[in-house]
Amino acid sequence: MITDQFIIDKKTSKTTFDDDKKSEKPIRSIAKALSWRIIGTLDTLLISYLLTGKVALAASIASIDFLTKMVLYFFHERLWNLVKWGK
Numbered sequence: 034m035i036t037d038q039f040i041i042d043k044k045t046s047k048t049t050f051d052d053d054k055k056s057e058k059p060i061r062s063i064a065k066a067l068s069w070r071i072i073g074t075l076d077t078l079l080i081s082y083l084l085t086g087k088v089a090l091a092a093s094i095a096s097i098d099f100l101t102k103m104v105l106y107f108f109h110e111r112l113w114n115l116v117k118w119g120k
Contacts (some may be wrong), residue, residue: 057110057114062107062111062114063107066110069106070099070102070103074095074096075095077095077098078091081094
């Protein structure tokens with residue numbers, strides 16, 4: 034039943050996981066960081082604007098937020114890439 038499907042799926046997909054033992058490349062982490070930061074920055078921009086009512090101030094907050102959190106996310110991704118758990 035359900036457990037049988039789980040076991041069958043593990044057996045068929047095991048070769049896929051074994052073939053892909055390499056970690057992500059840094060360029061992939063950069064692309065993920067950029068795409069996520071665009072979403073996060075739009076959120077920060079909207080919240081900052083709603084709180085301050087000033088576009089210029091909201092844009093400066095969002096710009097600083099974009100840069101700092103993108104760098105932090107990149108290093109966070111690279112560190113998690115070293116962890117073998119869950120791969």
